[in-house]
């Protein structure tokens with residue numbers, strides 16, 4: 195038998211790949227860090243990439259693994275790239291807060307040259323551009339801005355209740371609804387109205403354009419699911435595969451409506467003091483990103499900001515809102531206590547609840563939302579990348595360990611697993627808003643509760659998202675009591691191809707007309 199040159203080359207290539215995989219596989223062993231055994235070359239996350247397990251449940255599984263559960267941190271491999279998973283809250287604080295400057299970037303990244311809308315936005319962008327951009331965008335979500343948005347959100351809340359009133363009755367004064375779709379329509383209408391000054395009408399029309407394109411961003415069919423997984427787990431492949439953060443037609447839709455709205459306002463001089471006005475101001479002030487290379491904030495880079503706010507806001511907010519409604523369905527005492535609180539507020543203010551009352555006079559409402567965000571964090575983990583100055587030998591983890599984190603290593607903070615760790619939240623599966631009462635708050639250890647992330651790179655829209663959830667719950671519970679329906683799921687399972695927490699089951703409930711007596 196004669197060997198061809200190509201056979202020899204194939205064999206050598208396989209041996210080389212095998213060797214590289216074995217070396218990486220052995221990396222954690224060599225450096226003396228606990229790790230979870232993985233398949234060489236493929237790493238620990240193939241099961242997520244291939245959509246065989248929900249990423250939430252898989253990461254919780256390795257967090258409690260016999261090899262890792264006593265450790266402050268442990269190693270995993272994302273394909274052949276080692277990454278560190280933090281378990282110890284003090285260590286999380288050290289990296290994400292005290293030394294945030296070394297961990298300010300995320301490892302996920304879009305393609306700068308072929309996907310400017312995916313790249314030049316607050317979620318993806320890297321420092322020093324990130325710091326500049328965060329400074330430009332933060333004024334869009336100040337308390338003063340939220341206060342101005344409140345009537346617009348209240349209007350969408352009223353539209354939501356009207357859409358429920360229009361449902362056919364199952365029995366006298368009883369209707370049935372599904373919360374995931376209802377909440378997605380509510381939050382899409384809110385973002386369209388408050389940020390873009392557009393009436394999206396998703397609550398009236400399930401096929402409205404805004405809902406259609408929004409659904410496409412989070413429609414985790416096999417291709418979209420793998421694309422999103424690639425941004426997290428294989429960012430180096432993104433430019434080669436020309437992957438885009440937004441589906442192409444969604445990007446074209448958002449670009450068109452944002453550019454049209456900017457052009458309309460510039461032509462008519464109309465102003466609403468909203469996000470689009472802030473974008474126009476940045477453009478007119480010749481705002482740029484970058485120190486040496488100046489990148490003007492106009493065209494696609496301006497569209498990128500609006501598109502990201504749209505993406506970052508509606509699915510996250512609607513996820514927490516729908517799980518809150520689901521838990522209220524299953525916990526009638528909690529619901530009754532919350533409705534009592536709302537009743538008192540309505541007696542005091544009628545329909546016009548002031549902005550400050552949402553923040554200061556409805557503690558139980560805040561507790562219900564906090565507990566929902568604990569049990570159902572939108573993301574399985576948050577992530578950072580170690581970014582050190584040139585010439586640095588690595589980031590020392592002393593006094594926790596003598597391991598030194600090499601430059602560019604990804605660091606994962608498994609928020610879902612930590613939120614459900616009985617060490618920090620006893621009886622973690624129980625929905626118990628009392629954990630967040632004033633008396634109990636100091637029992638929550640810093641960096642064990644992170645639904646909006648942690649450190650300077652935390653969520654920009656946490657107050658905006660929370661305000662929307664509060665208004666929606668108050669509007670809905672003022673008119674309706676929520677009861678279990680025959681189709682209310684007892685236990686939830688999570689979608690394997692979704693990157694945000696999403697149940698396989700519909701969140702059905704019965705709505706019983708039972709006004710709070712206004």
Ligand code: HEM
Pocket residue numbers: 316317318328335502503506507508510511514567572573576577644645646647648649650651652653654655656658659660
């Ligand atoms: C309840 C609703 C929401 C939840 C649970 C949520 C959660 C999160 C989380 C976990 C992160 C990552 C933080 C980190 O890495 O430390 C994040 C980032 C972000 N969120 Fe939210 N979010 C919500 C609503 C919103 C809304 C309404 C907006 C729109 C204004 C928004 C805009 C952003 C942006 C722009 C970032 C990236 C911030 C940066 O990298 O500087 N989010 N969010």
